[in-house]
Amino acid sequence: MTTSFSTSEIAPQERLEFWRDVVCRTYVSVTCDPLECELDGQVTLYPFGFTQLTDISSSAASYKRTVEIIRQSPSEDLQFCLILDGSLSIEQAGQQAVLGAGDIGLYDAAQPFSLHLGERYRALNLKVPRPVLLARVADVDKLMARRFPGESKLGALVNSLLRESVRVGDFADEQLAARLCGSVVDILSAAIENELLGCRENNSRQGAQLDRIKCYMLERLGDTDLDIATIASECHMAPRTVHRLFAMEGTTAIRWLWQRRLAASYRALAEGHVRQVSEAAINFGFSDFSHFTRAFKKAFGIVPHSLLCKTH
Incomplete structure (x- = not known):
């Protein structure tokens, strides 16, 4: 069932606590620091097989997942983020990627990371269990905090695929949802692996x-x-x-x-x-x-x- 949360009907003084709770329950536990005086955000959840697909929009904000938070609230999920509007900076494991509209990035909830959204943004986020991706991409850790450009041919394919996945909606048949979801993750994994790792030269x-x-x-x-x-x-x-x-x-x-x-x-x-x-x-x-x-x-x-x- 599709579920939505919005700060629009929440009193201004209660919005930060409400939004932080929504973000932590929907994605993973993080700190949340608004970068504008009035926090404004909305997220819609689309259950999709063994993954979770969300459409999120918000005023500028900064999120951080620290070692202490990981210790208190562990998670093994990997998060794909497709920027629809605005921009996002991801920092993880010594890597930094700045994503613009159409770009895709990946980060790991099992490791510390920070997300900086310096302006109003909107994004589609696909949360995937680590083993599901690990079974497809042997060097998945090398994909974190890297920019998968939306203007590339494969980037355009992934953009279309994720946008259409949201449009399709819920499936009452869980087996069908799992099969379709598996196909989406197959294409996403192959595309991002080829784009970011396929052309690497192994001189060693x-x-x-x-x-x-x-x-x-x-x-x-x-x-x-x-x-x-x-x-x-x-x-x-x-x-x-x-x-x-x-x-x-x-x-x-x-x-x-x-x-x-x-x-x-x-x-x-x-x-x-x-x-x-x-x-x-x-x-x-x-x-x-x-x-x-x-x-x-x-x-x-x-x-x-x-x-x-x-x-x-």
Whole structure:
């Protein structure tokens, strides 16, 4: 059901508290500092499959998510923002992007960020669970606080897609909503990954080796026999080289593999690609269902069956 909130009928002295509450409940917990004397804002929520699509407009404001706020109110959602009017500055993880009308940006609720809107603005925001995007884009963390230009061909495609998604409205059929939503996220992920990462030059021999290993593992997520010896042999490297390459990213090959397996199973469950939890587990390399459920809950804070119920 579509839901709207507006400050128009709220007393001026109560608007800041009201708007801060709306923003925190709709998106993620942040501080909110109006940059104009009279705060004016409106947001409309459009439930869309396993994501949340919103249309927000407001007077100038600044929002910040700090380490302390993250500790008190954790979230793993990723937020795509399409600017319709005005401008937005995103800062996260040492990156800064200034977005104008038509541009798209991405930020991560699990990491500190700041958003600065120096003028009245309007935007469409798509909130996507991290594992859903992680299952599509291996280097998703490299996309944060980057400008995806709206004037590019792919940018124009994404603009049209998100605008039309709002126009379509609610779906009573949850399975249909999940399928359509999955298609939208597929296109959005492919477009933004190609625009921001597709043309990168990897001049590092180690970087090229790591990319080759990751591609090999992603193609074999369902292989329960996949281990370091097999990965190293198939990629024509020594096991110690595999260990060293992943250590450069602060992880291990097996931990990276498990994270991608869990993300892929989350996607399959959330988007209705499987009819049973056991099917998701088997498809992505988990033979012990009890262990799969425990690992899934530890990673995402929910049991896998809770996602299955939403689409079947």
